[in-house]
Amino acid sequence: MLFNLLIGSILLGAVHAAIPNHWLPVALIGRSENWSMRETLGVAALSGFFHTLSTVILGVLIGAIGVELSEQLESQTRWIASLILIFMGLVYFAVHNPHSAHEHVPKGLSGRSKRAIVGTLALAMLLSPCLEIETFFFTAGTLGWPAIVTLSVAYTAITILCMVGLTALSFRGLARLQWHWLEHHEKQITGGILIALGILNFFIEL
Numbered sequence: 365m366l367f368n369l370l371i372g373s374i375l376l377g378a379v380h381a382a383i384p385n386h387w388l389p390v391a392l393i394g395r396s397e398n399w400s401m402r403e404t405l406g407v408a409a410l411s412g413f414f415h416t417l418s419t420v421i422l423g424v425l426i427g428a429i430g431v432e433l434s435e436q437l438e439s440q441t442r443w444i445a446s447l448i449l450i451f452m453g454l455v456y457f458a459v460h461n462p463h464s465a466h467e468h469v470p471k472g473l474s475g476r477s478k479r480a481i482v483g484t485l486a487l488a489m490l491l492s493p494c495l496e497i498e499t500f501f502f503t504a505g506t507l508g509w510p511a512i513v514t515l516s517v518a519y520t521a522i523t524i525l526c527m528v529g530l531t532a533l534s535f536r537g538l539a540r541l542q543w544h545w546l547e548h549h550e551k552q553i554t555g556g557i558l559i560a561l562g563i564l565n566f567f568i569e570l
Contacts, residue, residue: 423501430505453559
């Protein structure tokens with residue numbers, strides 16, 4: 365099951381990090397403020413770190429619930445975790461709204477001091493954790509604390525790498541693709557990943 369969770373968290377982390385509002389504003393601000401590529405990527409990495417920090421803190425708390433549940437219902441935890449994943453996937457399909465805006469980074473930062481810009485970006489990311497991944501932490505909790513730690517490291521690494529990589533592409537003017545389709549369909553993609561992982565966990569234990 366841990367292997368399934370890692371694959372699911374990597375996919376979900378990559379999808380979430382690829383949403384333009386996570387990395388495009390950093391690239392645009394960096395160019396408008398005449399930051400170097402190194403400075404811009406550093407800010408992107410810092411923003412990604414604070415984004416994953418709040419996500420992981422919340423995930424560890426939720427994972428602790430999974431640990432407690434696993435100790436009390438050891439024989440039932442596998443199908444309970446699978447049903448929770450499938451249920452959350454259906455919920456994300458139900459709440460999908462292609463016209464909703466996915467705001468993470470506040471506007472109007474251009475022209476401010478670098479410290480103010482970086483602080484605002486970091487705070488905005490800290491206060492907007494990725495709630496989609498939290499179901500994975502609960503499931504990891506049923507496997508114990510090593511699984512929670514492994515999931516935390518994997519999610520943090522893939523999120524920061526994707527944000528920095530896409531910021532670099534955008535900064536160089538190579539990311540002129542229509543990324544907004546991903547923003548509009550994120551809930552559906554997330555729901556599909558959760559449902560697929562729930563079904564996989566139920567039938568295959570890896």
